[in-house]
Amino acid sequence: MKDLLMHIHPLRAHIEEVLPLTDQEFDFILSHFTPVSKRKHQYLVQEGELVNKEHWVIKGCLKAYFFDQNGKEYIVQFAMENWWITDYEAFNNQIRASFSVDCIEDCELLAIDYASREKLSSEMHKMERFWAKKTKLAFIASQKRILSLCRNTAKERYEMLLNQYPQLVQRVPKKMLASYLGVSRETLSRL
Template sequence: MNAELRQHFEKITPLTDQEFNYILSHFTTKKLKKHQFLIQEGDLVTTDHFVVKGLLKASFTNNDGKEHILQFAMEDWWISDFQAYFNQTEATLNIDCIEAVEVLCLSLTNREKLCAEMHKIEHFFRRKSNLGYIALQNRILSLLNNNAKERYEELLKNYPSLFQRVPKTLLASYLGVSRETLSRLSS
């Protein structure tokens, strides 16, 4: 049994053993090594991913070849190219492993099936989506309104463990600053 996934669901809705085992039967497990891609730009995206172990980053590379990091995902987080997942189209993002990773994969078909069959699961995914929208809005507003130092301090306050796990060049990209600027901010 996957205790991490069960605890994750039960932060929002309680489940019986029978309900959880049924839900778990709709997931598949995938293990990847550091630097492997979970999703590459151009891939057809068929699954959403719950992170059991490890750390990933979702990024977009612009026409000039500059990488922009949209998201990090560590244990107890979900990650995918959501536009491609929900539209069942090709990825515009790259998602790769910063550390060795184990994820539980949920196809859109299985997600829709579970939501149709179980109100608890539909409720869970609606709440997770709402929290995701709020986080995205806060990130955009932070990028628009806050200076580099404020963005750095906000990230440090909200996700202190990232600073031990993520190389400074990647943190700088996520914050929209140069590596040199990040070094000045962190000293």
């Protein structure tokens, strides 16, 4: 009875949105991940440090950001439940991070290191396929962000964010939304 009431593992549910897994396959996948708990304000990636882990968000909200020479913060990306986050250039090329990632809320995450990710995707076509699809979506999202940085006003970008991620706009402090949109806190209030 207890088994029947148990929920499916959230990572399994997430992967199975793309393709089905057997119990055995999921156990094998999960064995490559390590649970990580972080408190609000703790970091996952620190600018200038080596990056050996990619994280999947079970619960919580994070930001990827850097400061320019004048100490102005730029937010590159947010992440919430079911999103994957790291500095991919640093992770992929095993070099030092060019931005930081830290927690806007207390976070529960699953971490996978570079060697485990390579092993898992080369041994298991399904995981290669799953990550290929996720990377494709991330690439498309970043292409859209480039287009919108060139094409749209801050007001339009705010409306797009509101339409696409209403929950994010609720959860993230207005000051950070302003940094993401590249406007001042005062301009954001007027939007």
